Amino acid sequence: MTLQQQIMHGLQALGADFTATQEQLAGSIAHYLLLIEKWNKIHNLTAIRNPHDMLVQHVLDSLAVLPHIHGPHIIDVGTGAGLPGIPAALARPDWQVTLVESNQKKVAFLRQVKIELALQNVEIMAQRVEEVRLAGKVDTVITRAFSELGEFIALTRHLPAENSANCRWVAMKANCAENELKQIRTPFGIEKIVALTVPGLDAARQLIIIKKSNFDSAPQTQESGP
Numbered sequence: 001m002t003l004q005q006q007i008m009h010g011l012q013a014l015g016a017d018f019t020a021t022q023e024q025l026a027g028s029i030a031h032y033l034l035l036i037e038k039w040n041k042i043h044n045l046t047a048i049r050n051p052h053d054m055l056v057q058h059v060l061d062s063l064a065v066l067p068h069i070h071g072p073h074i075i076d077v078g079t080g081a082g083l084p085g086i087p088a089a090l091a092r093p094d095w096q097v098t099l100v101e102s103n104q105k106k107v108a109f110l111r112q113v114k115i116e117l118a119l120q121n122v123e124i125m126a127q128r129v130e131e132v133r134l135a136g137k138v139d140t141v142i143t144r145a146f147s148e149l150g151e152f153i154a155l156t157r158h159l160p161a162e163n164s165a166n167c168r169w170v171a172m173k174a175n176c177a178e179n180e181l182k183q184i185r186t187p188f189g190i191e192k193i194v195a196l197t198v199p200g201l202d203a204a205r206q207l208i209i210i211k212k213s214n215f216d217s218a219p220q221t222q223e224s225g226p
């Protein structure tokens, strides 16, 4: 199967309703994967070398999250090569995606992706997240392979300048341990845990969705993905 065919199959299997057309999205994803493959030879952006595997383990994994989070302003903390922020920005051109990354080589890659894919809805902040100060509303602070939950909240709780009660903090995890869930303390609480299915990936994926509230730290519900 060609990469383009595999991308189209993956998008159809996800079945999600994105605002970009499937053809546009497929073309942009192929371009993004080829850029990662090219830069990976010098900068070691990801341990996964093959674009077919990157598609499943990085891009479809990122896209599977989108039906469960809210825009329009998304902050991806510790985005690395742009995951999940770049796939989110490609699929949802109506959202504004801020990528926060402290490693300058990864930032150089992200800047190149933004230019080559003409991503007008992406802002790149080359800073440690604890130093980032934003004006205005944030709808979702998301992270993947960044830190444990307690540190994630500690480093990012200041990000929404205005509407912290409406903001959600979302951690993409393989299988979050009970001990890690207990790191979430009031005024933060776990709103829900969503089990995700990623097409072509035979592994558990979870979204831990956290809100600022007075709920205790026990999970409220367990949902299945689409």
Ligand SMILES: C[S@@+](CC[C@H](N)C(=O)[O-])C[C@H]1O[C@@H](n2cnc3c(N)ncnc32)[C@H](O)[C@@H]1O
Residues within 6 Å of the ligand: 077, 078, 079, 080, 081, 082, 083, 084, 100, 101, 102, 103, 106, 127, 128, 129, 130, 143, 144, 145, 146, 155
């Ligand atoms: C393991 S990588 C994960 C990258 C990407 N999210 C993914 O899923 O492939 C974690 C990234 O967080 C970045 N990082 C670590 N601490 C950070 C901080 N305090 N502020 C911003 N970025 C940070 C690292 O440079 C690294 O690129």
